[in-house]
Amino acid sequence: MSNVEEQELKDRLSIIESMIAEGRRTTESWGWTFLLWGVAYYFAIAWSALGSPAIAWPVTMIAASVLTGVIGSRISAKQPETTTGRAMAAIWIGMGISLFILMICLGMTGRLDLRISVAIIGAMLGASNAISSIILGWKMQFACAVVWWTAMVAALFTTENIAGIIFLVAIFFCQIVFGIYGMIAESRRNKARAGAQGAFHA
Amino acid sequence: MPDLPELNPVIHGKLRLALLSLLSSVEEAEFTWLRSKTASTDGNLGAQLLKLEEAGYVAVEKKFVQRKPQTLYRMTESGREALTQYVHALKQLLGSAINA
Numbered sequence: 149m150s151n152v153e154e155q156e157l158k159d160r161l162s163i164i165e166s167m168i169a170e171g172r173r174t175t176e177s178w179g180w181t182f183l184l185w186g187v188a189y190y191f192a193i194a195w196s197a198l199g200s201p202a203i204a205w206p207v208t209m210i211a212a213s214v215l216t217g218v219i220g221s222r223i224s225a226k227q228p229e230t231t232t233g234r235a236m237a238a239i240w241i242g243m244g245i246s247l248f249i250l251m252i253c254l255g256m257t258g259r260l261d262l263r264i265s266v267a268i269i270g271a272m273l274g275a276s277n278a279i280s281s282i283i284l285g286w287k288m289q290f291a292c293a294v295v296w297w298t299a300m301v302a303a304l305f306t307t308e309n310i311a312g313i314i315f316l317v318a319i320f321f322c323q324i325v326f327g328i329y330g331m332i333a334e335s336r337r338n339k340a341r342a343g344a345q346g347a348f349h350a
Numbered sequence: 351m352p353d354l355p356e357l358n359p360v361i362h363g364k365l366r367l368a369l370l371s372l373l374s375s376v377e378e379a380e381f382t383w384l385r386s387k388t389a390s391t392d393g394n395l396g397a398q399l400l401k402l403e404e405a406g407y408v409a410v411e412k413k414f415v416q417r418k419p420q421t422l423y424r425m426t427e428s429g430r431e432a433l434t435q436y437v438h439a440l441k442q443l444l445g446s447a448i449n450a
Contacts, residue, residue: 157443170372171371171373
């Protein structure tokens with residue numbers, strides 16, 4: 149085999165490797181969902197404080213879910229469906245449904261205590277963030293999991309008022325700050341990738 | 351000395367090889383996504399995808415999403431098998447030169 153032919157075949161191998169890597173790289177964006185849900189939590193807390201706790205949380209959570217679905221389907225319309233994307237959706241949809249049913253039932257049976265609620269939310273968001281960070285290889289998201297787990301423990305060893313403040317602080321760092329950070333990081337990553345692509349010819 | 355394998359001519363084209371490799375890593379992909387990843391023209395991309403479709407290596411599905419037409423491509427089982435065989439043949443041809 150001549151050197152030219154050998155190089156030609158090596159180029160083919162290189163195409164296979166680079167394209168498989170490119171397809172696996174997720175270009176899906178998640179940062180906006182953290183920001184949206186952070187704002188939704190604050191909205192529900194404010195609405196509850198103004199005097200409608202029975203409807204504030206269910207209505208806000210359903211509205212946030214619908215908004216996430218609509219925006220998500222528009223953003224991902226041109227993106228390929230990947231196993232990673234489906235895994236992410238599975239984790240967060242599963243967690244969201246579990247949390248929603250649990251909170252509704254606790255509220256209906258009069259067992260809704262702020263400290264217990266913050267601990268449950270902290271445990272579930274901590275688990276979801278940890279699983280998602282391991283799948284995506286995103287260390288910063290694991291820091292969010294640690295913050296939620298810390299909030300969970302702290303809420304159980306303090307008064308209701310302090311537990312409320314812990315919840316607000318955890319939302320600020322793990323939803324608002326992390327969401328904005330995620331959106332900036334995703335935008336930079338996508339710009340860098342767009343500039344690094346070359347053309348293939350038949 | 352064992353006979354050297356022949357490379358599948360349908361897959362051997364650079365763009366077709368890139369397309370099959372991309373499709374092997376996702377469940378399904380839209381035409382515009384494939385175009386952006388391969389930086390190819392609509393005409394060339396359409397022609398190469400048609401060749402892959404005729405060979406039975408990709409399946410196409412046309413649908414409307416939010417009232418906009420969408421063409422989705424998915425790698426078939428025979429496409430996956432053909433790509434695997436192509437990689438084996440490539441490695442066999444390159445032999446020891448593969449790590450050089």
